[in-house]
Amino acid sequence: MESRTELNSIGEFALIEHLTQYFSIQHESTLKGVGDDAAIIATGGMYDQVVTTDLLVEGVHFDLMYMPLKHLGYKAIAVNVSDICAMNATPKYITVSYAVSNRFSLEAMEELYAGMKLACERYNVDLIGGDSSSALQGLTISVTAIGEVLPEKVVTRDGAKVNDLLVVTGDLGAAYMGLQILEREKEVYKATPSIQPDLEGYEYLLQRQLKPEARMDAIEYLNDLKLVPTSMIDISDGLSSEILHICKQSQVGCDLYENKIPISPDLQRAAEEFNLDATTCALNGGEDYELLFTIAQSDYEKIKGSPHFTVIGHITEQHSGCRLITRGNEAIELKAQGWKSF
Amino acid sequence: MESRTELNSIGEFALIEHLTQYFSIQHESTLKGVGDDAAIIATGGMYDQVVTTDLLVEGVHFDLMYMPLKHLGYKAIAVNVSDICAMNATPKYITVSYAVSNRFSLEAMEELYAGMKLACERYNVDLIGGDSSSALQGLTISVTAIGEVLPEKVVTRDGAKVNDLLVVTGDLGAAYMGLQILEREKEVYKATPSIQPDLEGYEYLLQRQLKPEARMDAIEYLNDLKLVPTSMIDISDGLSSEILHICKQSQVGCDLYENKIPISPDLQRAAEEFNLDATTCALNGGEDYELLFTIAQSDYEKIKGSPHFTVIGHITEQHSGCRLITRGNEAIELKAQGWKSF
Numbered sequence: 001m002e003s004r005t006e007l008n009s010i011g012e013f014a015l016i017e018h019l020t021q022y023f024s025i026q027h028e029s030t031l032k033g034v035g036d037d038a039a040i041i042a043t044g045g046m047y048d049q050v051v052t053t054d055l056l057v058e059g060v061h062f063d064l065m066y067m068p069l070k071h072l073g074y075k076a077i078a079v080n081v082s083d084i085c086a087m088n089a090t091p092k093y094i095t096v097s098y099a100v101s102n103r104f105s106l107e108a109m110e111e112l113y114a115g116m117k118l119a120c121e122r123y124n125v126d127l128i129g130g131d132s133s134s135a136l137q138g139l140t141i142s143v144t145a146i147g148e149v150l151p152e153k154v155v156t157r158d159g160a161k162v163n164d165l166l167v168v169t170g171d172l173g174a175a176y177m178g179l180q181i182l183e184r185e186k187e188v189y190k191a192t193p194s195i196q197p198d199l200e201g202y203e204y205l206l207q208r209q210l211k212p213e214a215r216m217d218a219i220e221y222l223n224d225l226k227l228v229p230t231s232m233i234d235i236s237d238g239l240s241s242e243i244l245h246i247c248k249q250s251q252v253g254c255d256l257y258e259n260k261i262p263i264s265p266d267l268q269r270a271a272e273e274f275n276l277d278a279t280t281c282a283l284n285g286g287e288d289y290e291l292l293f294t295i296a297q298s299d300y301e302k303i304k305g306s307p308h309f310t311v312i313g314h315i316t317e318q319h320s321g322c323r324l325i326t327r328g329n330e331a332i333e334l335k336a337q338g339w340k341s342f
Numbered sequence: 343m344e345s346r347t348e349l350n351s352i353g354e355f356a357l358i359e360h361l362t363q364y365f366s367i368q369h370e371s372t373l374k375g376v377g378d379d380a381a382i383i384a385t386g387g388m389y390d391q392v393v394t395t396d397l398l399v400e401g402v403h404f405d406l407m408y409m410p411l412k413h414l415g416y417k418a419i420a421v422n423v424s425d426i427c428a429m430n431a432t433p434k435y436i437t438v439s440y441a442v443s444n445r446f447s448l449e450a451m452e453e454l455y456a457g458m459k460l461a462c463e464r465y466n467v468d469l470i471g472g473d474s475s476s477a478l479q480g481l482t483i484s485v486t487a488i489g490e491v492l493p494e495k496v497v498t499r500d501g502a503k504v505n506d507l508l509v510v511t512g513d514l515g516a517a518y519m520g521l522q523i524l525e526r527e528k529e530v531y532k533a534t535p536s537i538q539p540d541l542e543g544y545e546y547l548l549q550r551q552l553k554p555e556a557r558m559d560a561i562e563y564l565n566d567l568k569l570v571p572t573s574m575i576d577i578s579d580g581l582s583s584e585i586l587h588i589c590k591q592s593q594v595g596c597d598l599y600e601n602k603i604p605i606s607p608d609l610q611r612a613a614e615e616f617n618l619d620a621t622t623c624a625l626n627g628g629e630d631y632e633l634l635f636t637i638a639q640s641d642y643e644k645i646k647g648s649p650h651f652t653v654i655g656h657i658t659e660q661h662s663g664c665r666l667i668t669r670g671n672e673a674i675e676l677k678a679q680g681w682k683s684f
Contacts, residue, residue: 003449004447004448004449005447005448005449006444006447006448007442007444007446007447007448007451007476008444008476009448010448012474015448015451015474016472016474018448019451019452019455020455020469020472022459023458023459023462023468023469025468026466026467026468027434027435027468029434030435030468030470032470033468033469033470033471034469034470034471034472038471039435039437039470039471041435041470041488043385043386043387043389043391044385044387044388044389045385045386045387046386047385047386049385049391051435051437051470051471051486051488052471053437053439053471053472053473053484053486054439054473055439055440055441055473055474055475055484057441057475057476057477057478057482058478059478060441060475060476060477060478061475092369092371093369093372093381093383093393095381095393095395095486097395097396097397097484098397099397099399099402099482100349102348102349102350104349105346105347105348105349106346106347106348106349106351106352106357106360107345107346107347109349109357109361110361113361113362116365117364117365120365124368125368126365126367126368126369126372126375127362127365127375127376128372128374128375128376128381128383128393129375129376129380129381129393129394129395130358130362130376130395131395131396131397131484132354132357132358132397133397133399133402133403134349134350134399134402135399135402135482136399136400136401136402136479136480137478137479137480138478138479140399140441140477140482142395142397142439142473142484144393144395144437144486146383146393
């Protein structure tokens with residue numbers, strides 16, 4: 001009898017690594033294949049190209065009960081632009097494919113595309129192609145984004161060096177808390193449909209979940225500061241997971257300081273209300289689409305005092321491991337699924 | 343009350359045109375956006391890039407009851423390579439994303455990727471990225487392919503000129519007939535599972551359906567002949583539909599000769615058995631993944647006598663319309679959904 005291994009017994013990253021392990025790279029122009037925020041291609045022109053792709057599946061990545069289609073369209077573009085930014089590159093082109101069931105009307109698809117159009121304008125990307133299909137169930141969106149970057153400016157996940165500083169943009173955990181609020185109101189609505197959802201006072205958290213922005217502005221700040229990070233990644237799966245990616249691929253360790261992690265007052269307040277730990281939201285929440293990067297200590301002066309960047313730790317030798325230094329000055333091993341470790 | 347327009351009341355191409363109509367192109371380097379087999383990008387290097395993307399949805403594009411996963415993987419790559427070839431370009435890079443339900447095992451995904459690997463080797467393309475997701479139902483595969491072409495060699499759908507010759511590679515309609523055979527055996531199997539499917543003698547037709555090849559070889563022949571077509575498209579939706587695309591975008595008409603359409607003996611035989619018209623299979627069947635192109639009459643000598651190419655008609659003034667000249671020398675208007683017109 002044939003053996004059967006369940007897909008959910010393997011992590012997503014391990015699965016992709018497993019399935020693609022025997023594919024070899026044939027073209028010298030493929031500078032980087034699978035395994036970073038985007039692939040890197042040499043074009044023979046002044047710029048290298050970076051290519052990334054993302055799939056958004058209804059019921060897995062979004063819930064149309066509280067996600068307006070226009071926001072979904074915007075987010076589908078923004079999350080791909082975020083991957084381009086994580087390579088220190090500028091997004092230029094995008095393709096969009098969708099598979100959709102007959103539950104959706106033309107008017108619904110127009111809303112989706114209206115959101116995509118807003119994002120294409122916001123990030124200055126050209127929609128250059130796509131495909132469409134019917135589906136037996138639900139809505140699936142596939143987006144591929146292509147950006148460009150000067151070869152000397154491209155930043156990957158594997159360049160962090162011992163003593164580099166660990167830096168993030170913006171604040172973390174808010175998108176996750178926004179999702180908790182939406183899920184709570186969904187439960188209330190399901191129990192009593194006549195009650196209007198109570199979303200007042202949560203605007204910032206909801207916006208972080210429903211309409212995330214790619215930090216293209218941060219890439220421009222870095223460029224203005226003539227600062228090229230040694231490594232970079234975008235924060236889509238929570239700070240812990242992303243730090244671990246950088247450390248694994250750069251073969252280094254790190255010390256992350258809990259009291260340095262930027263938490264918005266809105267998250268702090270809502271976390272107390274929900275009896276959640278704000279740090280845990282930041283470490284494991286995901287969907288913040290901020291940038292995490294490392295810089296040489298000698299570059300510290302360039303970002304010192306900037307409202308856009310926060311130093312949250314530093315890179316150590318690999319044998320020291322990846323550690324969270326708590327407010328109580330305890331060192332805890334960072335885990336990708338950090339909920340369990342608290 | 344909001345109005346609701348059903349998506350299936352609009353054709354696929356009309357829908358994409360409608361949804362993308364307000365997107366404007368911002369970058370000068372976007373030489374061609376939505377509306378051809380692939381988009382064209384200027385890189386600043388020696389080559390232009392072409393970009394195409396395709397979505398394959400279980401239950402819509404494939405039926406795993408008779409489509410082995412390894413073949414599906416191969417086909418997913420081949421159909422994208424075919425779009426690259428239709429631009430007279432050489433495929434170089436590919437990204438693959440999938441959404442998959444827990445019905446699929448790791449071993450099943452390994453089969454899928456084994457087929458993809460075969461195709462990547464066959465067409466000399468590098469797998470450079472992708473995304474993976476769980477799905478509530480079924481399997482959806484999204485592939486994006488990037489190729490390159492010298493700017494003076496790129497061929498689009500809109501360059502056909504009056505008096506140009508209409509040419510196809512290979513033979514047509516066999517993939518559609520292969521599907522009919524598989525569907526017949528599926529019905530037999532559903533009625534009596536103990537009966538082994540009777541597929542003997544249909545090998546060519548089945549292979550055309552289950553393991554189509556992109557005509558990268560034909561692009562190489564054209565290159566060797568120093569022949570650049572005036573327009574080109576790949577035949578994924580049936581000859582009629584593709585001819586109409588070329589004629590519409592080139593603003594021309596055409597005369598297509600029924601007796602010139604290349605039909606394999608295998609198709610001819612099976613069509614008689616199934617009481618189908620072989621010409622209709624070729625015109626409307628789809629999934630042949632042959633190339634349809636137009637050439638200047640002065641280039642006729644270059645392809646004359648070639649076993650790879652068949653002249654099936656010529657381009658006329660737009661006001662003459664797109665016509666099929668039957669064996670009985672009758673002129674019939676070509677329709678995209680030609681079943682109705684016979």
